[in-house]
Every structure is written in structure tokens, then in C-alpha cells.
Amino acid sequence: MHDFWPACGYRLLDHDSDGHLVVTDAFLASLLARPELAPVPESCAAELALHARLLASPRDMVTEQVAQVRDEDARANYAVWLRFRDRLLARPTLEGSYLALFQGDVDVPPVFVHQLTQILLRNVLGDDATALQARAAEMLFRPQKIAIQEDGQVMAADDQTVERHALAGTFGTIGELLKQGGAVLRTAELDVLREDNADVYWERSEAHDLVVSLTHGQPALDALCRVMERWVRHFLGVTVTIATEREIDDEQWVWHVGLDAQASAVLNALYQGEEVTQEQMARMLCLFRLEFAQASDMRAEVAGRPVYLAMAMDADKRLKLKPQNLLLNLPLARQS
Structure with a gap:
């Protein structure tokens, strides 16, 4: 058993009976230590008082006190933090709040989304990850x-x-x-x-x-498959198996999910029979095949068929995966 990512905030959260994460005051207070919010020598008295109040009681409604902060940037930063706090508290669990972030326009900074993803992955992996x-x-x-x-x-x-x-x-x-x-x-x-x-x-x-x-056949890709399987099972309560794939040679190709914007564009174009440039294909890094353990967990019209996944780098050779795509875009049966 190993602990890892100790500074991400995972240990400040509680667990419910299903193993999902519950936001605590200690976790909310820890977010106030970010450099965008931590007081500086130039902070006015109103800002110092606001920060101290939220540290002591991070769920307080402080709209009027924020308006009294003299520095415009500081006011804006607190407004962002409060909006993020309210998103976290809008659902009983952090998992629920995370999913809700993507069900409309994402209005919190990417740095917060990435931190939530890290914390949730830490929970998903537990203490027995390789x-x-x-x-x-x-x-x-x-x-x-x-x-x-x-x-x-x-x-x-x-x-x-x-x-x-x-x-x-x-x-x-x-x-x-x-x-x-x-x-x-x-x-x-x-x-x-x-x-x-x-x-x-x-x-x-x-x-x-x-x-x-990330070369085909290397253990890091297999490890990524295992992580994605656990991610899906934790959030959606369904068991899937994911493996790398060389190509999509499937006359009955019915569903796919891009794990990033680049891969989504390529898969969509291929599925619709549109032309894909050589440059786009050269950026594709890996294909995956996802299969549901229980066909009944899938929409009836595609039950039993594989779901193809892909990841690709952008023009600057960066890979920016979106794990929320796996949670929002699978062909799940509608819950009654």
C-alpha cells in the first residue's frame, strides 16, 4: 500500500457509505491557501477580515463583505472561489458535483477542474494502485x-x-x-x-x-486502461473492459468516444465517411475498445456492440485528455 499525491486534498475529505467523497470545511478552507486568495502585504483590512472569516467558517454567505474588498482582482478571485464552492456544495458528494460541472457551461477555472479530477482519481485508485x-x-x-x-x-x-x-x-x-x-x-x-x-x-x-x-504494447497503456475501467465503474456503477486496439475494422461500428478534442474530431469524421487529413491521422496516439460486461447496461439499439475510444495529440504535440467524456458519452441504458 502506498500513499501518493498527498497535497491534492484527498485526505481532507470524508467518505459516504458508497465510498464517494463528501466535502468538509477543512477541504474548503484549504482552497483559500491558493496564491490567488492568500493575503499579501498590500491586502486591505476588508480583504484580511474576509479571508479570516472564510477560514473559520468557509460555508458563510459573504457577498456583501466581498464587495468591500478594495482590490478589483481580489474581488474577482473571491467571486470565482465562491462560485466554485457553491458548485461543490450543490450535490451530496464530490462525484455528483463533478458531473454537474459538465452538464452546462463550465464556469470554473480549469485549475479547479483538474484538482477535482486528481482528487477523484485518488479515491478511485485507493491505496492498491500500481x-x-x-x-x-x-x-x-x-x-x-x-x-x-x-x-x-x-x-x-x-x-x-x-x-x-x-x-x-x-x-x-x-x-x-x-x-x-x-x-x-x-x-x-x-x-x-x-x-x-x-x-x-x-x-x-x-x-x-x-x-x-505510450507505444502500443507498453505497460503504461495497459495501466491507463485499468484506470479508465475503475473510473467508469466508480461513477456509473457499470463494469467495462478496455483494451488497446490497432484499428477500427468493424462494419457495424455504432459508437465511439473521443478522449480529447482532437480524437473526437477524427472519430466523428471517420464515422461519417468524411475525409481525414494525413496530418490528423499522424496525431492519433492510440485506439481502445471498450466492452460492457452486461449488455443490459447499454442502450438497447447498441447492446452488445463495442465502444471505440481514441486519444490524440494536438498540433503542439500536447495530449489533453478529458476523462469526463467517458462519463457523459457512453451509450448507457436509461435508468427507470
């Missing part, structure tokens, strides 16, 4: 920078980590890889996570500095 599953799960809330080597190996590194090293001029493994398009992985600064060195993940789980191979 290191590769935990690293694969990072791809669902942290964009990845993709490098394709000369031998066809597809490598994924955390995008923010790559940018940080690039700005500092301290290119390590993935920096050289991205600069030269196929450099030998030779430094320890950004190691490639494999089955034979997986234990290094646990002490570095919040550094986001481990590279994984």
Missing part, C-alpha cells in the same frame, strides 16, 4: 508533452515539467528528446518509468517528472 496506474492517471488531469522518436517510440512527459526545464535551460532526458527528436534517454533528471523501476514513483508522485512510453 505505480504505472498512478502515473497513467496523471494523464487525466495534467496535459502531456508527446515526443515520437525515430524508432517510433511514443514518449509522454508532463507538459508543465517540460516547460519548467526548458525555461530554466536545464534540459534533461525529455528536454533533449524534444529538442533532438530521438535523443538517447540518458540522464536521471526525468527518468522513464517502467515495470523494473516502478518503485521510484512513490517518492516522486508530486514531482511529475517521470516519462512513460
Whole structure:
């Protein structure tokens, strides 16, 4: 058993009888420590009083007190935080609040959505996840920078980590890889996570500095499949199996879900018989085949048929997965 991502806020939440997460005052108060909300030397007395009040009682209605804050940016930041807080408290569980975020226009910043996704994945994975599953799960809330080597190996590194090293001029493994398009992985600064060195993940789980191979047949893709299976089961209460697929060779192709905007566009075009450019196809990173354990969990008109999934990088070689697509777009039978 390993703990991981300790700073994400997961340990500040409670669990209900179904294993879903319940928001606590301690968790809400922890969000006030974000740099956008933490007081600075220039903060006025009204802002200091507001922050202290919310720390002590984070569910208070403070609209009038926010209006008294002198700094315009600070007022705007508190308005965003309060809207996010209200979204969290609108449902009995964090899972319910998360799903509700995507049932209309998403009106909270991506950083909050990513944090919720991380916390929910931490709950889904529990304390028995493998290191590769935990690293694969990072791809669902942290964009990845993709490098394709000369031998066809597809490598994924955390995008923010790559940018940080690039700005500092301290290119390590993935920096050289991205600069030269196929450099030998030779430094320890950004190691490639494999089955034979997986234990290094646990002490570095919040550094986001481990590279994984997304080449077909590599264990990181299998780990991602297991994570997605558990994600679907936790939220939707249905059992599915997910495996990588080489191509869609199916005359009865009836359903698909893109795991990101790029893949969605390609799958939609292929399904409708439209032309897809060579450049678009070159960005496709992996196809998956999802099957329901119980056909009765699916819409009657497609019951028993596979659902095809795909992920793709964008023009800047970034992979930005949207795990909510798996929850909102599967062909589930209508609940009575």
C-alpha cells in the first residue's frame, strides 16, 4: 500500500457509505491557501477580515463583505472561489458535483477542474494502485508533452515539467528528446518509468517528472486502461473492459468516444465517411475498445456492440485528455 499525491486534498475529505467523497470545511478552507486568495502585504483590512472569516467558517454567505474588498482582482478571485464552492456544495458528494460541472457551461477555472479530477482519481485508485496506474492517471488531469522518436517510440512527459526545464535551460532526458527528436534517454533528471523501476514513483508522485512510453504494447497503456475501467465503474456503477486496439475494422461500428478534442474530431469524421487529413491521422496516439460486461447496461439499439475510444495529440504535440467524456458519452441504458 502506498500513499501518493498527498497535497491534492484527498485526505481532507470524508467518505459516504458508497465510498464517494463528501466535502468538509477543512477541504474548503484549504482552497483559500491558493496564491490567488492568500493575503499579501498590500491586502486591505476588508480583504484580511474576509479571508479570516472564510477560514473559520468557509460555508458563510459573504457577498456583501466581498464587495468591500478594495482590490478589483481580489474581488474577482473571491467571486470565482465562491462560485466554485457553491458548485461543490450543490450535490451530496464530490462525484455528483463533478458531473454537474459538465452538464452546462463550465464556469470554473480549469485549475479547479483538474484538482477535482486528481482528487477523484485518488479515491478511485485507493491505496492498491500500481505505480504505472498512478502515473497513467496523471494523464487525466495534467496535459502531456508527446515526443515520437525515430524508432517510433511514443514518449509522454508532463507538459508543465517540460516547460519548467526548458525555461530554466536545464534540459534533461525529455528536454533533449524534444529538442533532438530521438535523443538517447540518458540522464536521471526525468527518468522513464517502467515495470523494473516502478518503485521510484512513490517518492516522486508530486514531482511529475517521470516519462512513460505510450507505444502500443507498453505497460503504461495497459495501466491507463485499468484506470479508465475503475473510473467508469466508480461513477456509473457499470463494469467495462478496455483494451488497446490497432484499428477500427468493424462494419457495424455504432459508437465511439473521443478522449480529447482532437480524437473526437477524427472519430466523428471517420464515422461519417468524411475525409481525414494525413496530418490528423499522424496525431492519433492510440485506439481502445471498450466492452460492457452486461449488455443490459447499454442502450438497447447498441447492446452488445463495442465502444471505440481514441486519444490524440494536438498540433503542439500536447495530449489533453478529458476523462469526463467517458462519463457523459457512453451509450448507457436509461435508468427507470
